[in-house]
Amino acid sequence: MKSLKFRWLFLLLITVSLLLWYNHITKTGEVDLGLRSYVRISPGKSSSRYLVLHCARCAVVSSSGQVLGSRRGREIDGHECVIRMNAAPTHGFEADVGNRTTVRVVSHSSVRRLLHLEAFFFKQEANTHYVVWGPERNMRHDGKGRVFNLLTKLAWKYPDAHIYAVSREKMMQCDRIFQNETGKNRMKSGAFLSTGFFTMIFALDVCDSINVYGMIDGSYCSLTNYSSVPYHYYESNRLDECGMYKVHERVRRGGHRFITEKQIYRRWASQGKLKFQYPKW
Structure with missing residues (x-):
């Protein structure tokens, strides 16, 4: 007993x-209440070191001129989470791209664009999560990472901001994904992964279903009757999208393989989680 x-x-x-x-x-x-691949940059203790986010339905909005005239803004805003890229604006383009922003996936080279409008991004859009990717030389945490240092200063200035860095391990995983999908080593092939690629990976990590707006497929630019649109919807007088894609695809060193990446997305779309709503794939 x-x-x-x-x-x-x-x-x-x-x-x-x-x-x-x-x-x-x-x-x-x-x-670990969140995704260990996305580490919060915070001046003090936060509720979690890692991103805590899960969305049933996501809209991924491309920065391409393809979104112009789509009139899909209300449809985009109807998703639980809306994911945008870099500093792409919504003001003045609401009818086509919507107005809500849950997450912005940001390139290391685009952080300064956020700084130019920091009052908007970190006050008016204070609830937006910023997920920043970049090479080790810019994102290292030992005081020598130039971009990481800028993000740390932003976190001190706006302590309630949701700023996350893509971990080194996640960056390496993305390289492995690219190699597994293409059979080519990213570094040896002279390629840099695009913000679009990291955005797709991020969406696959946090979303149950994903609708993509404004992204053409890999064969579009090879068609003889493709329409010419601006590379960015908010820069109408700048480079043509297909012209930019073809230059990057052919350059030997330092280019984004936009067309190759879209061929990867097509394979992912066949698995059912990823759908391209406009233009329709």
């Missing part, structure tokens, strides 16, 4: 200890 009571007392103590441990580490942010 005493032995049975001792066992129950021992189990009770273990249970209480586990509950106290869990409560403690939850408060201190040590439990």
